[in-house]
Amino acid sequence: MRYKAIFQVEGNQELLYKCLSQEQDKKDRFTLIIRKKPKKLEIIMLADDHIALKAITNSMSKMLELYEKLEQHKQ
Secondary structure, eight states: EEEEEEEEESSOHHHHHHHHHHOOOOOOOEEEEEETTTTEEEEEEESSSSHHHHHHHHHHHHHHHHHHHHHHOOO
């Protein structure tokens, strides 16, 4: 079974892209695609199974937490 999850995140696109792009790659069990859209970033996660989906969504969630901390620190 193939799974797909999409996160759409509003904010500083350049900082978000820098935080997340290091993860952008095709791995054995998942693919991560990051697209810049007007005023937001779209994170597309494709996984071969539910365990890979959980792993990549958790990883992206942690990276978004890091982004939030960086944004708060700037203020």
